[in-house]
Amino acid sequence: MSTSITLKELSKLLGVSISTISKALNDSHEISESTKQRIREMAELHNYQPNKLAVSLKSGKTRTIGVIIPSIQNYFFAQVLFGIEKVIADSDYNIIVSITHESLEKETKAVTTFSNGLVDGIIVALAEETQLARESSHFDTALNLKKPVVMFDRVFKDFPCDKVQVNDYQVVFDAVQQLQARGRKHIILVSTIQNLSVGKSRAKGYADAVSKEVQLEGTPETIDKVLGDYMSKHSVDGIIALDEDASLTALSVTKKLKKSIPEEVAIIGYASEKMAMNLSPTLTTLNQHGGIIGEKTAKILLEKLKIGAKTLTNEAVETTLVSRETF
Amino acid sequence: MSTSITLKELSKLLGVSISTISKALNDSHEISESTKQRIREMAELHNYQPNKLAVSLKSGKTRTIGVIIPSIQNYFFAQVLFGIEKVIADSDYNIIVSITHESLEKETKAVTTFSNGLVDGIIVALAEETQLARESSHFDTALNLKKPVVMFDRVFKDFPCDKVQVNDYQVVFDAVQQLQARGRKHIILVSTIQNLSVGKSRAKGYADAVSKEVQLEGTPETIDKVLGDYMSKHSVDGIIALDEDASLTALSVTKKLKKSIPEEVAIIGYASEKMAMNLSPTLTTLNQHGGIIGEKTAKILLEKLKIGAKTLTNEAVETTLVSRETF
DNA sequence: TTGAAAGCGTTACCAC
DNA sequence: GTGGTAACGCTTTCAA
Numbered sequence: 001m002s003t004s005i006t007l008k009e010l011s012k013l014l015g016v017s018i019s020t021i022s023k024a025l026n027d028s029h030e031i032s033e034s035t036k037q038r039i040r041e042m043a044e045l046h047n048y049q050p051n052k053l054a055v056s057l058k059s060g061k062t063r064t065i066g067v068i069i070p071s072i073q074n075y076f077f078a079q080v081l082f083g084i085e086k087v088i089a090d091s092d093y094n095i096i097v098s099i100t101h102e103s104l105e106k107e108t109k110a111v112t113t114f115s116n117g118l119v120d121g122i123i124v125a126l127a128e129e130t131q132l133a134r135e136s137s138h139f140d141t142a143l144n145l146k147k148p149v150v151m152f153d154r155v156f157k158d159f160p161c162d163k164v165q166v167n168d169y170q171v172v173f174d175a176v177q178q179l180q181a182r183g184r185k186h187i188i189l190v191s192t193i194q195n196l197s198v199g200k201s202r203a204k205g206y207a208d209a210v211s212k213e214v215q216l217e218g219t220p221e222t223i224d225k226v227l228g229d230y231m232s233k234h235s236v237d238g239i240i241a242l243d244e245d246a247s248l249t250a251l252s253v254t255k256k257l258k259k260s261i262p263e264e265v266a267i268i269g270y271a272s273e274k275m276a277m278n279l280s281p282t283l284t285t286l287n288q289h290g291g292i293i294g295e296k297t298a299k300i301l302l303e304k305l306k307i308g309a310k311t312l313t314n315e316a317v318e319t320t321l322v323s324r325e326t327f
Numbered sequence: 328m329s330t331s332i333t334l335k336e337l338s339k340l341l342g343v344s345i346s347t348i349s350k351a352l353n354d355s356h357e358i359s360e361s362t363k364q365r366i367r368e369m370a371e372l373h374n375y376q377p378n379k380l381a382v383s384l385k386s387g388k389t390r391t392i393g394v395i396i397p398s399i400q401n402y403f404f405a406q407v408l409f410g411i412e413k414v415i416a417d418s419d420y421n422i423i424v425s426i427t428h429e430s431l432e433k434e435t436k437a438v439t440t441f442s443n444g445l446v447d448g449i450i451v452a453l454a455e456e457t458q459l460a461r462e463s464s465h466f467d468t469a470l471n472l473k474k475p476v477v478m479f480d481r482v483f484k485d486f487p488c489d490k491v492q493v494n495d496y497q498v499v500f501d502a503v504q505q506l507q508a509r510g511r512k513h514i515i516l517v518s519t520i521q522n523l524s525v526g527k528s529r530a531k532g533y534a535d536a537v538s539k540e541v542q543l544e545g546t547p548e549t550i551d552k553v554l555g556d557y558m559s560k561h562s563v564d565g566i567i568a569l570d571e572d573a574s575l576t577a578l579s580v581t582k583k584l585k586k587s588i589p590e591e592v593a594i595i596g597y598a599s600e601k602m603a604m605n606l607s608p609t610l611t612t613l614n615q616h617g618g619i620i621g622e623k624t625a626k627i628l629l630e631k632l633k634i635g636a637k638t639l640t641n642e643a644v645e646t647t648l649v650s651r652e653t654f
Numbered sequence: 655t656t657g658a659a660a661g662c663g664t665t666a667c668c669a670c
Numbered sequence: 671g672t673g674g675t676a677a678c679g680c681t682t683t684c685a686a
Contacts, residue, residue, distance in 0.1 A: 017673040017674075018673085018674090019672075019674075019675090020672055023671095030672080031671065032671060032672090054678090057678050057680095059678085
């Protein structure tokens, strides 16, 4: 590795000690204006940049926060990341992000790498595998190393760290009730996120709101057939779709069966605003406000890093029903 | 900062020198099996993890590559990142990513931060501001610090680094010709990326293929009105839309004007597969194969890092026309 | 087979 | 006002 010119080299060039250079560049009052001037000029000339690694190693502070998300293809995480960046950009911290692709192994590696010198704190949404395996020991490690952890959206309920969550249960419960209030009797649930904590919470909200529950589950690839089979044999007048793939499928299957939307079948789903607005008919969604979640999460971590508070917060961000054409 | 137990502490615990510990943990042949054993056990017990910062500082290698992209909301970059990750995951390198939000300042900061000790090499797609300002000096800095740079998609044509590009000009040129071959006479162009190099190349491909060019430009917010105004006053039977926003607008405006698609107006656009497939009618797109671009880019950098080749490559990845309902 | 010491690039304490 | 030295945690050369 070649790095930019070092203090040592500048020191030789100027015939001044390393410590003087260091102090001058850090604008210490101990150094005279004239020497500061000389040193700055030479540093400028050679485009001196302090070596981040050395500074971090010495100070024990990296001024960097690590963000770990399961996927980047998912609009929700993209939004959250956007919110995080917005807040961090106004601070003197940097961000580095790692994507786990839902893998526990990758997540563990990321947490370990991050914890071991790279970052001062961690923001994370758990990978699917992690939630399935209920494996949280890698976060214990981070905590032991005094790296504050903030989890958002996909969290371990009992893990001792700050959390920013969505009221998934209540939101879906309410949505189903609204469907019922407008006369829907046969409301079914469609999901490809049954393994995620958020998927479970949402499904529970649904289950508690209906008298007879029908939960259709699958992968993004199979859910199409599952739903098609069911709808061609049973009457359905309302669909709650828990994720973007399920929502898209709900729409396409219903259209394929020539059911009118929302007259015969009403649909409430999850999708990015852009997607929802450009579908035909436009999709009524449960908007999670990823940007706000990101901002809150980042603010909490920043606060913790600055004042080192010990109390754990557990914030909730409201989800709102955005009415469009499907309900 | 608190890090995990250090060699020094292990050394005290075991009554062995630091260097012995280091060697043992690195499985050096200099150390006897028995001591290795003892040391490993103790390290295990205390969950020793080498401090990344210290290792990097010492070795001059970070085993990390930095990825700098303009946006994460853009499906194309998400795909590319996916491809990069796929390749890097199979190596012993790590990835850190920084998002510039199209800002030159952020890009400069990212390149500088990355170059100064954090990474061994950089993958980048230029920010819009960077391309507008034609500012490349921050990459000179990176190169001076011996950090190989690979640019993809949005590149500086003349900058001396490896590049992975798309044959933007040719693809749009061909697409227009296909439209013409099927009798379209009034083909217009819609774009919100006129400031980007790729936007310019694509527009040139269009311009060179038609006899009378009509280029409609705007922002994602204004393009709707621009196109609506034009189409209500002029006859149009084919639209080339250069980005997702333009494509969505092309579709919605055409539908709003009650023109049949593709009979009266054919549309070829750019959009994610998921978006294109779920639109009504489904959108015929120019697919850039972001995943493949990402893989190629990552492989080139890895190669450079490993064997330190000096020749510069300039690879092209094919874009393909995916026929759907709009043409 | 083991250990001491130098050095990676900084910062900070303490002399002068 | 300036400079020497130690220290952050690690690897590596050289001696023992």
